[in-house]
Amino acid sequence: MTSHGSEPSTSRLESTSATATHGPLPGGAGAMVWAARALGVVGVLLYNWWVVVAIHGNLLTNSDEFFSDLEAVGRPHAATLQHLDLAAGVVMLTALVLRGAKSRGSVRAEWPWLVGFALAGALGGQFAYACSEALSSTCRSAEWHLRLPAHHYVHVVAGVVEFATATFALYLAWRRTRSDDTAVARVLRGVGVALIVAYPLLALAYLSDAYGAFVEPVFFICFSTIAMVELFEKS
Numbered sequence: 041m042t043s044h045g046s047e048p049s050t051s052r053l054e055s056t057s058a059t060a061t062h063g064p065l066p067g068g069a070g071a072m073v074w075a076a077r078a079l080g081v082v083g084v085l086l087y088n089w090w091v092v093v094a095i096h097g098n099l100l101t102n103s104d105e106f107f108s109d110l111e112a113v114g115r116p117h118a119a120t121l122q123h124l125d126l127a128a129g130v131v132m133l134t135a136l137v138l139r140g141a142k143s144r145g146s147v148r149a150e151w152p153w154l155v156g157f158a159l160a161g162a163l164g165g166q167f168a169y170a171c172s173e174a175l176s177s178t179c180r181s182a183e184w185h186l187r188l189p190a191h192h193y194v195h196v197v198a199g200v201v202e203f204a205t206a207t208f209a210l211y212l213a214w215r216r217t218r219s220d221d222t223a224v225a226r227v228l229r230g231v232g233v234a235l236i237v238a239y240p241l242l243a244l245a246y247l248s249d250a251y252g253a254f255v256e257p258v259f260f261i262c263f264s265t266i267a268m269v270e271l272f273e274k275s
């Protein structure tokens with residue numbers, strides 16, 4: 041009788057120990073994850089302001105310029121677009137910090153690189169292009185000869201860092217999940233293929249000053265997808 045009577049007590053103790061170790065799923069940690077995801081969605085919407093510009097159609101002068109050129113000093117609504125980039129970076133950074141680096145008990149190697157991506161995006165929004173290099177050969181020449189204000193080069197460097205950190209984050213995430221057959225792994229592989237195709241097209245668009253408005257959004261979509269995967273992957 042004694043041994044049978046002790047089994048429920050032992051079971052309760054094991055359940056209590058498991059809860060203390062792993063934490064209750066619907067508790068504060070779960071709420072923080074969902075708050076991070078909600079903020080991440082807001083950040084991605086802000087980051088993709090190009091969609092509204094493309095639909096509106098009055099800000100782009102032609103399909104050869106890059107959307108980022110719309111933030112150059114003197115362009116219509118440039119300050120508004122800069123503020124959207126700054127806000128997107130800050131919101132994404134907050135979302136990533138709230139979500140944390142861990143997934144399924146291990147630290148994701150790509151997380152700090154995505155934090156760098158968010159910081160670079162915010163920095164790019166704070167410092168604007170001095171002129172639209174895609175539309176002006178004079179601007180392009182002055183840029184290469186280092187004759188433009190410092191804020192122009194801060195924006196250029198921030199853009200390079202933004203692309204580099206997001207791309208390397210994707211590589212690390214792909215390497216972490218390459219042996220998996222999950223939705224996360226399949227999405228990451230798809231984004232990787234898209235970027236492999238898009239980078240040569242970006243170089244071609246930059247060198248030829250053609251079709252920039254068609255190529256650049258591919259990267260915005262890919263980087264947004266990477267951020268969403270990071271935020272929505274199971275804890």
